[in-house]
Amino acid sequence: MRNLNLIPAVIFASIVISIVVFVAFHFIFLDLFVDLWWFQSIKLENYFWLRLLYKFFLSGGVTLFFFTIFLFHFWIASRYLGLNPQDEVLSNFDQNVKFQKFSEKFLYGSAKIYAPIALLLAIFIAVPFYNQWETTLLYFFGNRSNVAESVYGNDISFYLLSLPIYKLIQPELLSTAILIFIMVGVLYWLEHIFVPNQNKELHPGAKIHLGILIGFVVMFVVWGFLLQRFSLLYTDSHEPVFYGPGTIEIRYQLPLIWLGIVSFLAMAVMAGVYIFSDMHRNKTPFFISLATFLVIWGLPHVEFIPNFIQKYIVDPNPVKTEKSFIQQNIDATWDAYDLKNIKTVDLSINLNAAEDITTWSSQKRFENIPVWDREHLISSYKQLQEIRPYYQFINVDEDRYPILDHMHQVNLAAREINTSKLPDEAQNWENIHLRYTHGYGAVMSSAAQDADKPLVWYLRDLNMTTTVGLQVKYPDIYYGEGHYDYAIVPNKLNIVDISGSNPNTDLGISQVYHGEGGIPINSLFRKALLAIYLKEEKIFFSTNIGNDSKVKIYxxxxxxxxxxxxxxxxxxxxxxxxxxxxxxxxxxxxxxxxxxxxxxxxxxxxxxxxxxxxxxxxxxxxxxxxxxxxxxxxxxxxxxxxxxxxxxxxxxxxxxxxxxxxxxxxxxRYPRDLYQLQMKVFAKYHQKTPEAFYEQGETWQFATVRDNPVMPYYQTMDFGNCNDQEEFVLINPMTPINRDNLSMIGLAGVLDKDKCNQDYKPGITVYKFAKDVQVNGPAQVEALINQNPEISANFTLWGQAGSTVEMGRMIILPMGKTVLYVQPIYLTSTKTKIPELTRVIVSIGDRLVIDTTLWSAFNRLKQFYLKDAADVKETGSTKAIVKPDGQ
Structure with a gap:
């Protein structure tokens, strides 16, 4: 009968154990196994274990640290009991069975009672560390940067690596000290309630224990005040003028923090004297110190005083009073955004461009001007080179390659797989994960070409046709920018006519994958775990997966x-x-x-x-x-x-x-995102003196065309820095804020200009124009184009019969002491959406030339300037040279 009563309990325990095992396996061990196999597949197993070790060692270490602190203080309180006198009370306990059990619980049962409580409290306190364990890692492995900030003089590494962990630890330690003080105090209080024959006064040992805990609370509160000083460095109260602390923060709030520390320490000392000494009958010193601390602590929250300082001291003399703080903001921002690698060149524009045009009379300089920009080219790639419905081009990239004994700027894109474009009936598990597993090859075209001619291809089609000797032995794209499901290769399917990559057969049977990437599926155990992990039972039961198969994820x-x-x-x-x-x-x-x-x-x-x-x-x-x-x-x-x-x-x-x-x-190359961000900051912070920064008279913005900013674009050209060596740079034009004329042209590259070699040395050169001469911005040049009657007539003519005229990205280049503008013109079919480069417009100053080639347009512009160099006077009118046939 007794065994029958145990059956429900056994069933319940079995269910609970099964649930625990399932959860632990599915959410811990399964992920652990698959992650380990994946790291092994990319030869980074040591990194996997090291990262896992750091995470659990630091998280477990923090938990153990707090657990030990809690348990230690509970053990001290329970063993000592604060009894007064201890021996006499304990003898009374022995004579009273009821209180003897109470005594045993406090004296000898601490491990059973307090260990679980200490563990729960430790986990509660340590939770913030679990998600920020890498902050602790940086603290232990960081080194000094040997760069000091100018407010407190600390090394920058202190703020990047140490301050985050201090701000994480301080509130946790303070909470721990307060919790322990309260709970230990409650223990001592309970003893005085339940234990007979106790004096009103706590035993001196109990007082010492509580006093030490109060000391820890005071220490962590003071540490919080000290950390509060650093929060002043991140104030935005002076925005949009400048960022960081100003007169109010450094001259008013910072002294209050120091006074707050002193007054709090004084209050803590008086509190200790009042509680633990015979002087506690005199309350006056404590209340005076308490009132002083509350007044000082509350002063920063009183708006009247800082408002008074701002209104009557700072505002009447803003630059004088805030000068050093503005300079600190400028210097810090230059360091933080790595703007110190910017070299500024003052460029005086020469209205007579004849000399510069003659200097630049080299066709080599025009072989890489990118009249094809990737925003327009992507349509051509998609229409002409995706070829199969399951391929796609996601982005067009710019780069430079040595082609035909010369460095050419090119556009290229990977032909990636996109199984969502398959017919619905073909979107099954086998097709998606075993058959259509990867993209194939890439296309490459010249960034520069003549108008009214077909696109110049360097690499194209599924057979990787090339006219310039480019060859890629393994052109398969298993990893890319698109959304990729997991793939299992090689497999036992006879895949026919997917990529058409095998030239040895008319059917185009794909070559078997024989790369090294992927998690091997070489056992039933692995097949089972991967099937569970990927939530697909077909992995386990498929006969097309062999022992040499590998699953590719991420x-x-x-x-x-x-x-x-x-x-x-x-x-x-x-x-x-x-x-x-x-x-x-x-x-x-x-x-x-x-x-x-x-x-x-x-x-x-x-x-x-x-x-x-x-x-x-x-x-x-x-x-x-x-x-x-x-x-x-x-x-x-x-x-x-x-x-x-x-x-x-x-x-x-x-x-x-x-x-x-x-x-x-x-x-x-120089990253586009970084350059864009740096130029956004530099647009304001290039004004490096506090006076100029406060005036904001030369604040810049990204140049705009048709209400859209002109984003940085890549250009390959010899800018005369390294013995005719061409550079691959990002170009970014900027204008005065709310104006359209150019203020600067920025060039960001990675060429080492000192050694003139291919060593990676990123840097930015800013060509800053003098303010006394008007330099047209892209919007103004486009306005000149649109105002020209001949060009406008051609646009109207071309924009008929199922085509639309589109103006591509305007290329702006510093050319000696003048600026060259190149505007590509595209005709885009309304049906196929394929753009065709139909003309290029070249402009210098207020002169425009439209032609089919850059070189011929430039030469005609050159002849114009040379012919009229002696007597041409600027009249503000726009002159354009258009081909006689009106094309």
Missing amino acids: RNIADRVKKLTPFLHLDNDPYLVAEKDRFYWIQDAYTLSDKYPVSRLNEFEFPKDKQNFNYIRNSVKVVVDAYDGDLDFYISDPSDSIIEAYSNAYPGLFKPLKEMPEELRQHL
Whole structure:
């Protein structure tokens, strides 16, 4: 009968155990197994274990630390009991069975009673550390940057690496001290209620224990006041004038913080004297110190005093009173956004451009002007080169390649897989995961060409046709920018006519995948676990999966890099590189912080990741093998304290940039996102004196055309810096705020201009125009184009018969002491949406030439200036040269 009564309990226990085992397996061990296999597949198993060890060691260590603190104080309180006198009371306990049990609970049962309580409290306190364990990691592995901020004189690494952990620890330690003080105090109070023969006074030992706890509370409160000083460095109360502390913060609030510390310590001492000494009958000193502290603590919350200082001291003399603080904001922002690599060149514009045109009379300078911009070219790629319905082009990238003994700027795009474009009846598990597993090849075209001619292809079609000798041994794209499901390759399917990549058969049977990437499925155990992990039983039961099959997961570039290094923030534009062996993706990655002192905050949206920050470094270049999926991380900015700390923590993960293969290093470039962000900040902070910064008389903005900003674009050209060596740079024009004339042209490149070699040395050159001469901005040049009757008539004529006229991105180039503008004109079919380059307009000053080639347009413009160089006077009118046939 007794056994029958146990059956429900056994069933209940079995159900509970089964649920626990299932949850633990499915959400802990399953992920652990698959993650381990994945890290092994990319040869980073050591990094996997190290990262896991850090996470559990730091999280467990913090929990153990707080558990020990709680348990220690509970044990002290329970063992000592605060009994007064102890021996006499305990003897009375022995004579009373009721109180003997009470005594035993307090004296000898502490482990059973207080250990679970201490553990729960420790977990509660340690929860914030579980999600921010990497903050602790940076603290332990960080080094000094040897760059000091100007307000308190601390090393910058203190703010980037140490201050975050201090701000995390201080409130937790304060909460711990307060909790222990309250709970120990309650224990002593309960003893005086339940234990007989107790004096009114606490035993001296109990007083010492409580006094020490109060001392810890006081210490952590004072630490909080000290940390409060650093919060002044991040105030935005002076925006939009400047960021950071000003007169009120440094001259008023900071002294109040110090006074608050002194008054709080005085109050704590008086409280201790009042509670624990015979002087407690005299309450006056304590109440005086308490009132003093409350007054000082409340002063920052009284608006009258800072408003009075602002109104009658700061506002009448803003530059004089805030000068040093404005300068601190300028200097800090330049450091935080790495603007110190900007070289400013004052450029006086020569209205007579004849001399500069003659100097630039080299056809080589016009061979790489990108009249094809990627926003228009993507339509042509999609229409002409996707070829199969399951392929797609997502982005067009710009790069430079040595083609026909000369460096040519090109546009290129990977032909990636997109199974969602298959017919509905073909979207089944086998097709998506075993058959249509990857993209194939890429297309490459010249960024520059003559108008009224077909697009110039360097690489095209599924058979990788090339006219310039480009070859890629393994052109399969298993990893890319698109949305990729998992793929299982190789498999036993006889895949026919998917990519058409095998030239040895008329059917185009794809070559069997023989790369190294992917998790091997070489046992029933792995098949079962992967089937559960990927939530697809067909993986286990499919007979088309062999022992040599591998499953590829995390095939999107951003997902793949973030899975490995979630602490890196990625550029929005990874770009493709074609090498002899295979295709690679290069992904720029950043380290960010919002703790750089006195630096202005900015918001930027990275892939799946919007961030507010006031410090950024392009510290890492990530290379992703598009065939195998291998990842390599190269440190491109070793001066960055954050990436140095991660590199110390994870030895072997990050490599020096010099270890990157030479053929890949030649394709490194200045990141577009970083340059755009730096120019956004530089537009205001190029005014480096407090007086100019306060006046904001030369604040810039991105140049605009048709209400859209002209974003940075890449250009390959010899700018005369390194012995006729061409540079691949980002160009960005800017105008005065609310105006259309040009203020500057910025060029960002990676060429080492000192050594004139291919060593990676990012830098920015800003050509700043004098204010006494009007330099047309892109909107003004476009207005000149639209106002010209001959050109307008041609636009009207071309925009008929099923075509629309579109003006592409305007290219703006500094050319000696003048500025060259190139405006491509496209005709786009309303049916096929394929653009055709039909004309280019070249402009210098107020003169326009429209033609089919850049070189001929430039030569005609040159002849015009040379002919009239002696007597041409600017009249403000616009002159255009149009081909006689009106084309």
